[in-house]
Amino acid sequence: MKTKKPTIAIDMDGVIADTETHFINWYARDYGVLVTREELIGKPESEAFPDKQAVWKFVNAPGFFRTVPVMPGAIAALKALIDDFEIYIVSAAMEFPQSLSEKQAWLGEHFPFISWKNIIFCGDKSVIATDYMIDDHFKNLDFCKGKPILFHAAHNSTTERHFRIHSWEEVQTFLKQELEAMPALS
């Protein structure tokens, strides 16, 4: 008999996609200014760069979401977790219409082991019900129906709310512990 696995909603930008690095790289390329991670601490990404229009321009530029680097450790961690958890990739992509096909292609390239059945593009995550939610934004975690896990990012680093993890290695360790603490499923 197939047992029901615990479910996890995993965000894309800032969680499995390293948008922070991508913003820094594109800003350096287009403006000739290297913004450090320290300068991004505690600021919403849209306001963290000297030109306040830059981030908005980038996320609306063709190719931005298609070429974002993978967050270090994310592929190995998801491969390791997929046997024990039902993993859903949940991205609030609807705000950027052109991002949908780019995000699909990006997932197909880097996470081909995630089925199309487990991909969700939405606007607002408040109706997503999973046992865990891994996200870098409080607006998603504050109302989530499962256990919230805050993925560390410069923009969220000065607020203390929710359980914070700093890397995919840490996610793996935490979720393995959770699994061991669960009553045996049948």
Next chain:
Amino acid sequence: MKTKKPTIAIDMDGVIADTETHFINWYARDYGVLVTREELIGKPESEAFPDKQAVWKFVNAPGFFRTVPVMPGAIAALKALIDDFEIYIVSAAMEFPQSLSEKQAWLGEHFPFISWKNIIFCGDKSVIATDYMIDDHFKNLDFCKGKPILFHAAHNSTTERHFRIHSWEEVQTFLKQELEAMPALS
């Protein structure tokens, strides 16, 4: 104070988009054969037409989802319900990658009053938690977390399960009754 409205997940194909009519029209156009609704009764759409490959070809053809007619009464009903309910359009669109942009454009044309925040494209609807779900497929309703409402279609008409409604007028009447029966919100 803003009150929290009851939430509804509303499917696209077969519910607000009249895919049944669209299949019949495209089949007549491409095969010169007019299949009647009676011939579709009780059969999965993918197997209901004489050429068993036709439906698969259609749903993968550019333009199919962009040009599907709106289900009669759907626009008026959603406009009437949106004040009292938080309406989410939830489509299992992920199986057909090219359908995402077409579905976005179609919603923008016919349902511009639905915010991008309330649109969800997914594979499997089992993690969607709303108070109501209106769908024409048992696979979505059987595991839904809220109250399931089966939207009548030829393909689902020979199975009796869930509360069946036959038109958008009927949906409106039912949901208004539900609203009246709810304890006053504050």
